[in-house]
Amino acid sequence: MKQFKTESKKLLDLMINSIYTNKEIFLRELVSNASDAIDKLSFQSLTNPELAPGADELAIRLSFDKDARTITVSDNGIGMGEQELDQNLGTIAHSGSEQFKAENAGSQPGDIDIIGQFGVGFYSAFMVAGRVRVVSRALGASSAFVWESDGVSGYSIEPASDEDCAAVGEHGTAVTLFLRPSDEDEDTDRFLSEWGLKELVRQYSNYVRHPVQMMVTKSRQKPRPEDAPEDYKPEYEDYEELETINSMTPIWKRRASEVEQKDYDEFYQSSFHDWVAPARTIGFHAEGALSYDALLFIPAQQPFDLYSKDFEKGLALYSSNVLIQEKCADLLPDYLSFVRGVVDSPDVTLNISRETLQQNSQLRAIARRVEKKVLSELKSMRDNDRDAFERFFENFGRVLKFGIYNSFGSKSDLADLLLFWSAREGRMLTLAEYAQGMPEGQDKIYYAAGESRERMEQVPAVRAALDHGFDVLLCTQDVDEFMLQALRSWHDEGTSGDSEGDGREPRDLELQNVSSADLDLASDEEKKEAERATADHRELFEALKSSLGEKVGSVRVAAGLGDAPASLAAEGPVSLEMERVMSQGPEADRAPKAQRVLQLNAAHPVFAKLVAAQEAGDEERLDLYASLLFDQALLVEGLQVDDPIAFARNVTRLM
Structure with a gap:
């Protein structure tokens, strides 16, 4: 009994139990070694063609014996003599393949591709086997040798018997693994089946360049007997056939x-x-x-x-x-x-x-x-x-949006791939297409974020933007608002150099939520009317703010609200949509709130009612109006009212 040539017991234990995380790769390593052996033979045949069989005869064979609990991987490659067995298998981390590549560096043809590098793949066999037996005959040698080891006490090398010599033919190697019994830690029985071995080859070695062959059991219909009765039922028989189980060329x-x-x-x-x-x-x-x-x-x-x-x-x-x-x-x-x-x-x-x-x-x-x-x-x-x-975007657009939000890759490249629903055109647009349709003087990209397009189309801010000739991109995914705030702006390449373009100069366009309190869409006349209403009714706004308390940061007149009596907007980094999304998360109680602003439409009849109640000193009715307008604005924005019962009671009182 020879000892491995290193601090073997410790190192081999490390090889078997620590290097590989998946025990089933043992077959991948043995098939790769067999492939290397055939490639080495192919290389030798370039200088001595008489020694090598035809390319169609080169193959790797798999077989198993369920009763003996063995798996055999054999090849008709270059083989190994006694000295090579001792050097390659007895010296851990000595790679015969790596040595072969080094010795023939610069002279290997392009179709010779040696896989091995480290000289440890063979020892993965001991992850599933209690004993490994290798029979090998080197190319041109008159005799074969047997290398055998339990992976613990060392190894032996002996001359092969006539039976073993016949098993490897004129040259080649056969590696036989004696599998350990199955236990709670490892089910080795799964390797002792046609399906188990074919699945391992398909997963790990399907594209090894040489055929991996195995005798497989198939079924066929027996010939119909000449004297078979009319109600004869076909009979079937099992037979074995050598089958190539890998695809080879990927x-x-x-x-x-x-x-x-x-x-x-x-x-x-x-x-x-x-x-x-x-x-x-x-x-x-x-x-x-x-x-x-x-x-x-x-x-x-x-x-x-x-x-x-x-x-x-x-x-x-x-x-x-x-x-x-x-x-x-x-x-x-x-x-x-x-x-x-x-x-x-x-x-x-x-x-x-x-x-x-x-x-x-x-x-x-x-x-x-x-x-x-x-x-x-x-x-x-x-x-x-x-x-x-x-x-594609319907399926995977959310992933691209998360890419922008998480700042992976090029934001500009990803932004150019985004699609948004156009409230004006009723179809999906890219940011470039949106910019192409912007009216003269527009310097921002307007969007709204919410749960559904249908609801957002009725939001006062969206309707106001459309009424003023500005398109609004409607965003319905929970990541949209976060992604757009991370993007902040989009660079419009323009079309000034394109003879067929509209003459747009390159520019950076800010992305703005129409529910933002600093939105500026109103005409000069609308702004003047809002300023007059603000100056004339400061006490009303103070009274409404006092009535609503911490629910809002301020109450003000907003220009361009169309036929809506009031709307909610947000100041600061947290938008109304971000508040809604975070309120549905696991830490809703600690989620930040938007700084809300109640915006009033001074041109709406409701505003006149507010003015009348304030001038009459009817604080109770003013409180009722303030609460109703605020809760109504919440509902329009898709947010929940704080007290649904109080809201219903206020509606009843007003009726």
Whole structure:
């Protein structure tokens, strides 16, 4: 019995129990090793073609024995002799693949892609196996050898028997794992089935460049006997057939001219468990210091769990066709969390477990390119397929808005993708389209935020803006007000350089809520009338403020309210819509309140009633009017009245 050549027991225990977080990747590592062995043979055949079989004969074989509790991974690759078994498997962290790459640096052809790097993947077998047996015959050798270990006490290397030699043929390696019994911590029985092994290959090694084959049980109908009666029922029999269970060439590495959209759709639906085809497919290849292939999909519908705490963003990350991370979150910004897809790069620097990466700068470089590609595709969809873009925005517009609110990425790029409902035109507009329709002299973008478009269209401030010739964008999602306040303004590129444009100069347009107390939409004449009413009835405003107390910060006349007797506005950073949204949250009791302003319409008959009550000294009626007007304004804004019973009693008194 030989001892491992390092501080082996401690290091091997670390390898088995600490490096890998997922035990089922043992098959990925063994299949990758087998793939490397075949690639090394292919390289050797370039100088000595007689030693290697045809490319169609090279394969990786899987088999299992449920009764013996064994799994065998074999290949007809380059194989190993006694010295190589001792060096590669007896010396932990010695990578034969890495040594091969170093020795042949600069001379490997482009189709030889060695996966191994660290020389520890083989030992992942001990996460599920109590004993591992390796039979290997090196290319051109007359005999084979057997390496065996329990992963604890050391290992042995012995000449192989005739039976073992026959198992590996003229060259190759067979690794047999003797699985530990299942227990509460690990269900190893799940690996001892056709379905279990096929699923592991599909998940982790589906795109290994060589065929992974396994004898599978199938069913077929027996021939109908010549003397079968009329009521004969077909009989079936089971049979075994060697089947290739991996796809080998990944769709993202095939030429675009060779792939139809239906092929991309099938890959997307099967890989990402969606029952409809994607809205858009984006594929690209990058070369240079960091080479990679990417295949991205914009879903046509919203995942059911997109806004749940359990949702995980990320692209599938492969290295040399081997799955590294099923969802690599670093490849996508949060505001593109809905994007699905694959990135495959042989150049990313993996950590020793091949489950994470060592250099985040590589991921950042890929992520920036992915981000630009997706944003470019969305802008193209917006400009060339508006119906499709509006469907996309209905599903994922909220995610883009959160991106602006959280200041991820470029706010201007995201703002250009936003759509809002136009109160004037009755359709969805971009900010650029809104700016194009602005009348001369308008220097702000007006919006209103609330629960429904129908209700907002009746809000006095919205109607007043429309009456004065200004369009209003109606926002109905709870994130809208927060997002627009974070955005603050939008840069209008203008059309001064466009011969077909309207001659607009570039400018920054402030975003303003029409429910803001400092809104200025009135004409000069309306402003003069409001100023006269304010000067003539100061005592009335003081009395109303005294009656309402802390409910309002002030009472004033507002110009341009149309046929509304009064309206509520807000001063300061908290708008009425923000107050409404936060009042529905888990910490509603501590949510900040808007600084409310009760605005009166001096041209409305109700204002004359207020003046008359104040001049008559009827404080009781003035209190009644003040309370009713305030509660009515609350309801119009979609806010709850403080005391519904008192409101109903006041209405009854007035009747």
